[in-house]
Amino acid sequence: MGLKRSRKYRSEETKDKISAYLYISPFFIIFAIIGLYPAIFSIFLAFQKWNGLGEMEFVGLQNFSVVLQDPTFWKSLYNTIIMGILGTAPQIIVGIILAFILNQAFLKFRNTFRAMIFLPYITSMVAVALVFGVFFSSNETALANYTLQLFGIDPVNWKTSEWGAKIAISIMVFWRWIGYNTIIYLAGLQSIPKDLYEAARIDGANVFQQLRYITIPLLKPFIILTVFFSTVGALQLFTEPTVFLGSSAFSRTEAMTVVMYLYRDAFSLQSFGTGSATAVILLAIIVIASAVNTYLSSGIRKRKKGMRT
Known part of the structure; x- marks a missing residue:
């Protein structure tokens, strides 16, 4: 049984x-x-020569050699890094400040402000492209150029200028993703005991000192998380420059990113071999960036534990 x-x-x-x-x-x-x-x-x-229709031909590492010897690839990598830094680095500082403000008990209509800040993240990219296309128009009467003229700066052709295109796209990236990072920081702030802030206020600490000595140190895990996501997202930048530049996105190099370079090779030039090789190279870059991020974050945690002991 x-x-x-x-x-x-x-x-x-x-x-x-x-x-x-x-x-x-x-x-x-x-x-x-x-x-x-x-x-x-x-x-x-990545190891084949293929136009998408005919027979594949094994070429070994030739596709990688073609990509790595192409100045346009290195230009696109440079653009990706620059726009990634300009578009994501300010999000950390501004996101923490916005989250700190939104977490204050005296602030009225907090939920409304939180929804407004998060709204760009869920806004359609078509609407975003239309708004920023008008804002950064090449006309002298466009809002961006009009603002520059108030400070005595000549109008900029934002879609063809070397730095104008990078700055405009970086602002678009910042505007779209600042709400996402702010919400993450806000969740981190709400996990910090309020007793710490009350004790700091009793000791005479002002708002800046509370932000520096309480908020930022206890937000380190959340900052590391957003830096990781922002790094990976910046290396995969594609949608913002494509919708902003429109039909000229793949014919000019002022704001071409690595993913745009990959897309152009595969779907415009029908060179799926070099396009796939670029994807593999980009994967390697993302893995290296992720490893560096993990190493730095583990170093921060070790130093934090050492200070406690």
């Missing part, structure tokens, strides 16, 4: 496991079809 009960228990346990795997299997099936297979196929194409 004991053996039969043991077998019955094992069979029921096996059925439960199978049932659980069947419930979660749709996710893994869809991920394998939409995510995993294209990634593996892209790595395979």
Whole structure:
């Protein structure tokens, strides 16, 4: 009887496991079809010469050599890094300040302000492109150029100027993602005990000192998280410059990013081999950036533990 009960228990346990795997299997099936297979196929194409229709020809590392010797690729990498820094670095400082303000108890209509700050993140990119296209128009009467003229600066052709295009796109990236980072910082602020701020106020600490000695140190894990996401997102920058520059996005190099370079090779020049090689190189860059980010964050945690001990 004991053996039969043991077998019955094992069979029921096996059925439960199978049932659980069947419930979660749709996710893994869809991920394998939409995510995993294209990634593996892209790595395979990186070693092939293929125009998308004819037969593939194995060329080894030739595609990588072509990409790495192309000045346009290095220009696109330079643009990606510059716009990434200009568009994401200010988000950390401004996001912390906005989150600190939104977390104050005396602030009225806090929920309204929080929704307004997060609104750009969920706004359609078509609407964003129209708004920023008008704001950064080449006309002298456009809002950006009109503001510059108030300070005695000549109007800028934002879509063709070397730094004008970078600055305009960086502002678009900042405007779109500042709310996302602010909400993360706000969640971090709400996890900080209010007793610390009350004790600081009793000791005579002003708002700036509270922000410097309480808020920022305790927000380090959240700052590290947003820096990681911002770094990966900046290296994959594509939508903002594409919708801002429009039809000239892939024919000019002032604001071409690595992903735009990849897209141009694959879908405009029908060179899927070099496009896939660029994707593999970009993957390696993202892995290196992520490893550096992890190393720095682990170093911060170790120094923090050492200070406590």
